[in-house]
């Protein structure tokens with residue numbers, strides 16, 4: 001039994017004006033794919049581990065992944081898709097394909113780029129070829145993705161910590177399908193609502209209950225997989241919103257009923273999704289008054305994992321204005337990092353940082369300090385974290401110790417050359433910081449950072465900061481999204497009707 005392994009993954013923020021080009025993707029091919037991903041907690045690691053466990057041989061093709069950002073350029077989508085097709089065409093006879101897709105990829109030409117890729121693959125392999133797909137929890141799922149895949153499996157956790165488990169589940173189901181032991185059929189049901197990212201944490205109510213229901217369904221013998229996607233609100237696409245997908249063994253009515261049950265469960269929690277977060281000035285004031293440390297200020301509007309630039313200056317500006325000390329802010333600013341490198345360790349300098357990518361993220365801020373450390377930006381994470389990655393590279397990085405009145409603990413600005421999601425404490429530890437000792441840590445994220453930071457957090461303050469990942473959808477104008485409960489752009493959001501398909 002020979003199974004191809006592949007992945008093209010991107011979460012595309014349609015409100016981010018900077019498209020994602022081919023160069024933004026890190027791509028592993030053939031043997032390199034296997035060595036890169038084998039020991040990672042990622043679903044591709046699960047696909048690879050499945051070979052031995054479920055008795056198949058792997059044909060390794062390509063795995064391409066970029067940090068979330070603006071829509072993928074038409075050129076990048078075409079070139080990656082073409083290369084994958086060419087590699088598959090060179091394979092000896094294949095019995096199936098395991099494919100890792102994010103589920104929220106938008107290209108300049110395709111609002112449902114994942115579906116377009118699947119359409120091309122299905123056209124090549126025909127309707128009966130086993131094609132098992134995995135998705136991130138932040139997927140906006142199109143009906144055609146469910147129609148075109150043999151099995152669709154979605155992460156069950158946010159922060160995402162079950163990638164590898166889902167990869168192994170996909171591996172098991174494809175091997176059993178090829179052996180003729182099961183005949184998967186699946187159904188998709190989407191309640192017409194927005195599930196705001198602020199309430200998507202699967203460890204907390206109300207989503208913990210929904211995920212428990214999915215797990216309970218999956219424990220039933222005829223159910224092969226039961227998944228819930230939270231959806232991805234930063235994409236103005238027709239498929240915006242959460243979804244339930246259930247796969248059964250040859251029982252289409254059961255798949256529809258069970259997916260309907262999970263969708264009902266989502267619909268029933270909508271009144272528990274309301275929230276009110278402090279704005280930047282209020283949040284910094286709260287952090288300054290807190291006795292606990294470190295206080296984590298969550299910069300929701302500049303959530304790098306949600307496709308933001310990582311250089312927003314609103315919170316930095318406010319920390320300086322209110323005169324707090326003992327803070328750490330990380331900014332993606334290659335020009336500033338390079339200026340620090342030119343100046344050298346120990347040099348004192350004054351420079352303008354951040355706010356350089358697009359207008360939504362504030363103005364550059366003038367800072368002065370001393371270069372404490374320079375680093376090549378590479379670090380390794382040995383624990384299971386949200387992104388399933390082991391090897392990290394934030395590019396040439398500079399740690400600047402800020403000037404200011406004498407304080408018990410200094411404030412630091414970490415300037416990186418690449419946007420780096422704060423999903424590993426390695427980001428700070430690698431430059432010699434001791435994050436648990438600082439008074440305030442700013443994370444440019446929403447929920448995912450918690451897997452790494454929650455254990456050291458004294459207090460957590462989620463901030464309603466501006467930016468391309470602002471949590472209030474009223475900040476954006478949606479044109480292609482359908483009418484959804486909770487989406488202010490939808491006329492009479494409270495009147496959205498749920499026409500139950502079951």
Ligand SMILES: [Zn+2]
Pocket residue numbers: 136137138160
């Ligand atoms: Zn995600």
